[in-house]
Amino acid sequence: MTRETTADRPITASGVRRAAERIAGHVIRTPLIENDFLNEAVGGRVLLKAEVLQHCGSFKARGAYNLISQLNSDERKRGVLAWSSGNHAQGVARAARQFDTPATIIMPTDTPALKIEQVRAMGAEIVFYDRYTEDREEIAKPIQRERGLVLAPSYDHPDIIEGQGTLALETVDEARARSLTLDAFITCCGGGGLTSGCATLLEDVSPATAVWIAEPEDFDETWASIKTGVRQRADITKHTICDAIATPTPGRLTLPIMQRLVRGGVTITEDEVGQAMVFAFKYLKLVVEPGGAVALAALLTGKFNGLGKTTAITLSGGNVDPSLFAAILQRHGG
């Protein structure tokens, strides 16, 4: 049985629970943070799932570990292949290293240097491509075939989706320990792996929680796809600072789940992203990358109205180059 043959099985809340058992002790149970200043700014209670404190600085360690831990010994010997703008690459590289499995990663040449450095530090081999002129799948296929590698997709795979869903399971468990029920759950949404995994789990354990997505401008094709029922494509030649969630289109597996379970979507401008990053810097003391700050921006801008609600959001990742962060602090730091 290869990963490919399991790629069409149903995605379920029990699958998320099994993933949680697999990753326990290997992936960080990140803190669910609450902050005076944020609660006051929003006029409600906000629970921040701080995945910036996850291994390699993003939630991607969850799905990658869940997938790679299930490879058989032949597959582990041959290795895994992934393409990624950076965070998934690090998650795969780290999980592969935990199982002593070779990892080959296809990455855009304009990936933030910090992400490249961390993937290298985890011992993975990097193959670069130009994301404006080359097709990463065309580059990946011959390498995958030749080396017999298992593909670890960045979102469109049940093991990945259910792995990312463990984030919502921890959030609900921790909220309950504080006697809180979630009115809403907002994700930073790229291809929809995190969103569809979390939505699947929430439907089962907290069905009254409204799942919303936040996307950057020019890359808000997921909410457009959900609204229209037709899979939209972003113009990937557009520039965005939100590299982590600049995906061309929602996944084949993730879109139907999101269509069924996502209640709303908001689009965040680059200035709003910068302001949210500065808020996180000043009051949360967390480094959040642009693509990891859109859900926070949804609340701070009021595009999602958190007044009187208990809202959980993902701070999905924190891998941002010092020079970009410094520029954002200078522009929006007041």
Added chain:
Amino acid sequence: MTRETTADRPITASGVRRAAERIAGHVIRTPLIENDFLNEAVGGRVLLKAEVLQHCGSFKARGAYNLISQLNSDERKRGVLAWSSGNHAQGVARAARQFDTPATIIMPTDTPALKIEQVRAMGAEIVFYDRYTEDREEIAKPIQRERGLVLAPSYDHPDIIEGQGTLALETVDEARARSLTLDAFITCCGGGGLTSGCATLLEDVSPATAVWIAEPEDFDETWASIKTGVRQRADITKHTICDAIATPTPGRLTLPIMQRLVRGGVTITEDEVGQAMVFAFKYLKLVVEPGGAVALAALLTGKFNGLGKTTAITLSGGNVDPSLFAAILQRHGG
């Protein structure tokens, strides 16, 4: 009984435990973070007590809550007075607000803007003084007398010291839950409140743990005082980016405890502080202020050798202005 009359009682591990009971549920039990990149850089295991994630971004909430929660109703009505370069001010302001007590804070005019803003947001009254030409105690005394305020010292008080010691109690408990014993514990040291509280607790529950202090250059008078047995004074007209721990001299109560229990001290340069802050930014995704980064710098520079050891350190605070942080990222972000 006023706070003054309790100011000379002994400082004990049981006092730290009682403080832990008082603050439970009111002060954040901050996460003890471990990071791949840091462990690899040091060649040992490093446990980071992330007090940047504490209320108001520093450990000072602990001692302030411990002291103010013990005031009687008359004292609470009259209010509290503190002088502070910023973090203690915020801790006092927040705890005072929790008990609906008026807080008056004497702060230097050159306090980082973020700290001033947060003290104001907590509803405290601020009285500014010039720390190069004026004596804060001379400014404080008539205000205290006139209004009958209880003094909440920034370090030299048993309730403050024992409150800060709760940080070490949580660290040891959490380390034990991971089956770890601490070989060393390094604090960022200013007046010694945190250090003496933690050392008192560690002597009781983990006597084999070596307590070390890290101080900034030109303000390393505590280790000099411990070494010589004579209380040294820093030249407070010197400039340091480590405003949080730029104290003139160790405390009357804290120094004897530290003399008995502190095993070593290291002095950190401003460049080393900046490099540690950038490390925390890149790999820990935490915003650490200069004075909160000296213990991390002690490890990263090798001035404290963590090879093969399990070392806990404090990331004491994260209140740093965006402009300074941006400048440090540009200078040391590589």
